[in-house]
Amino acid sequence: MIETVIRTADVPAEDRFEYWRDNLRRMHAPMDLVSAHSADFRASQRILRFGPVSVLTAAYQPLVFRRTPKLIRQSDPEMYHLALVTRGRGGATWDDHEAEYRDYDLHCNNSSRPCSVWVDDEQDMIESVGVKVPKVLLPLPRTKADQVVGRLMSGRDGVGALFAGFVTRLAEDASTYQPADGPRLGAVLIDLMSAVFAHILDANDRLSPESHQRVLVMRVRAFIRQHLHDPKLTPAVIAAAHHISTSYLHRLFQLDGVTVMAWIRQQRLEHARRDLRDPALRAVPVNQIAARWGFTHHAAFTRAFRAAFGTYPTADRAEPPPVKDA
Template sequence: MMLSLSSADVSREERFDWFADLVGRAISPTEIIHDRSGDFAADASVLGLGPVQLSSFSYTPLRSRRTPGLIRRGDPEQYHLAVVTGSPMWISQQGSESGLVTGAMVLWDTSRPYESGARDDGSPVRSTILQIPKTDIGHTLSNRIDRLLARPLQVDSGIGAVLAQYLSSLAVHGDELAADDRGRLGRIATDLFTSLMAQHLDTAARLPPESLADTLRARITHFIDENLGDPALTPRTVAARHNISLRRLHQLFEGRSESVAATIRHRRLGRCHSDLTDPRLRHLPVYAVAARWGFASAAAFNRSFRHAYGITPTQLRRQSGA
């Protein structure tokens, strides 16, 4: 489950200390520096994704640093990749400084000292941080990844855009995920992270074929999730959007629990099931729920739903009281 916290639940005098303690536990032991003459506010959420963690923060601009002493006190031995929005922030590590970053990503290593800060332009800093154990990163990348520390990485195209959107979606919908789904989605996040690092290091050609296939499959799965409401979403359109042949697409899903078409159908049915049991959506007729998630035929939807769940959509809604 996702843990959500807010400084609004803490007395004004304790908010800064509360946030400093939270950062130390959720990220790593860190010295936090803030001019206490003004009000301090922060919100946070933490989502476990197997060995991977996703932490989202919104906070009044401040400065922080991680010293050798703090590293000795506690080191999760992770790479942290932050998608930064809101007030621009900077970070310096290993002789590199990012400059002011917003609308982009930045990477740091918890095992090395760093300093960071933010420009106070009247809005909070917002960051979604992917925390990946170093042991999950292959040697080909880990031996060279230092050159990417404290460097802005763009999110407006390519794998960077896919990863940023993926993390944003997880941060929004994390509380809806089952435990098994969280572990699987964490592996996808790791694959996308690895591909992004490889792209920036020009080592994609050295990655093993299975890693490249996993990354492409992760991109395709994310694309499917983002386009379930489009009735034109089919294996052929998925292949075309990823510049691969239909045959190559089917090869990517060979040996998996579901084919591409079955994946689309299963995920659409899952969204419909969730909507039909949501009291807030009781005003929507069953056929409207089906259409909302890409089912063009009400009859085909009813057959698929009954085959998957053993009852009709109407029976489910009646049983759930929605």
């Protein structure tokens, strides 16, 4: 994984807008930029590269991006960019239509298509997180995939929420991944973007069985995380919620060398340990924290905690938090 960070705060105020524009042109594609805030432009972007796939987080003041036919002829990286607006409002205009975006809307752009993208000038900043994937890697016919551009989709539910949650967590937790994780994470991002496109186009039959399976695993794990507090969460409940058999659910987890219940237990224990170490929850009894994460019997929780972490919950809570390097 390669990380690049661009901050206009790193250069003098009078150079910031040009610095931002030049970096976007160099790292993404030729474009024209206009902003009423160019005298002291505030913006930042973080790019995480997982092979040919990139995850981008950005925050910037209102402006207008333009990709004209002339600029496209100069250079076209042939990318699809699927972005989630996490704060703010904006929109985009193409030859035949336009769309407006608000918090937790997903929108897609195509580097080969002329467009203008704007940010509402009545706000201070807009924030977003997104994924860029080379067109050639998306397992959908180009003519079908192109139809996603300009189509609205929510990042709050369904496959849109799955994409939003995974990309947001990936951007937040990037420091925990190893270089060897890059190709696998890149493949997952391609599968998720493909699933979003297929959902918008109602073209799920065009995805490969492997892509379907990987997206299903992510759906299942997201469902489990949302229901860890429920002591009645069982493989049968999970399978029924996803319209698959219990035996198929077990096979999905066996591909990663773990059982369903072992994965659930590990997730519960990790969340309970995090709460035990939270100073704000110091006064909450251990058994209440255990119950919060689906453990109905204190003795069973204590045994599982010691087996996983080599210490008792009360002893772990008493340990000072690890000191981070300066």
